[in-house]
Amino acid sequence: MNALEFIRKMPKAELHLHLEGTVSPQTLWKMARKNHVPLPVGTLKELSALYEFESFDKFLKLWQAMCRCFKTEADYAFMVENFAKTCARQNIRYAELHFTPFNHEKFAIGGKRALNAVTKKLESLEKRGGPVTRLIIDIPAEGGKKAGEYTTRLLEAEKNPLIVAIGLGGPEAGFPRKDFAEYFRRAREAGYFCVAHAGETEGAHHVQEAVLDLKARRIQHGVRAVESKKVLDLLKTHNICCDVAVTSNLCLKVFKKIEQHPLKRLLKAQIPLTLNTDDPPFFNTDIEREYERAYLELGITLKDLWEMNLNGLRFGLAETALRRSLMEEFKENAPA
Ligand SMILES: [Zn+2]
Incomplete structure (x- = not known):
């Protein structure tokens, strides 16, 4: 079996x-038209062009415009169904999904209603054989x-x-991680795990704050820990x-060229790593492409890629x- 076939076949x-x-x-275009959201x-072609990113700011604006297109519970179910199709295509068996109810409170049908619609659909997927999913509820830093x-x-x-953790998303610049410590403390006290975006558009000090x-x-991300x-x-x-999300980092200009990406250095420093897409259609990627790029363009061995994949369960x-099952x-x- 060649390497790319191995990657495709991996659960x-x-x-x-x-x-x-x-x-x-395509999904956003359909939702906007159905719900009469400007x-x-x-055109769809122009919308697709908007998905090409030059900056985190532009990314955030499109993100918020997208949130405004959700008008009913069925729209959330539609999003989850489309996500499940991409999992089936790429053999994704377990996913932890970040979701940001605050944005749906601000721009759509209400955070709690949105969350209920999402969890209901994800539960039914799991009962029907997968993918198995868990949710991380993000505070948008902005x-x-x-x-x-x-x-x-x-x-x-x-x-x-289904909800296992609190997370911190949105922009990093101008939003020190430590400013959110009190919310994370309360979430821990309520029984949740903590995860956070850091070390992407800001440096190693943000990674330190996220940990400590x-x-x-x-x-x-955490890539700028290097x-x-x-x-x-x-x-x-x-x-x-x-x-880590290599293509996302390149699209958002964290690194200019893939040769500058520190994935290998992090691996050498014995930091546990996983490979991810972050926001696949926004960065014109999918999980197979991330593994392929790491193999072909960054020279990561199949053995290391498989271990990174298992880290997703560990x-x-x-x-x-x-996780054990x-x-x-x-x-x-x-794959053999
Ligand atoms: Zn992210």
């Missing part, structure tokens, strides 16, 4: 994927204290076992996994018994 786990970020231009462009308070209260009142101030068990030996040591000592936040399934179905 896969993905930990860093935003549910709203799985909405393709978009900043007149929403500041208001978003922190809203999200934490929602989590404190929530009892759905937010007690993050995993870091989304800027500090001290922070690399911190990640290694605490056995913190970084959920460092995933679902119940231990579930998925681990068995993965090993049984590992």
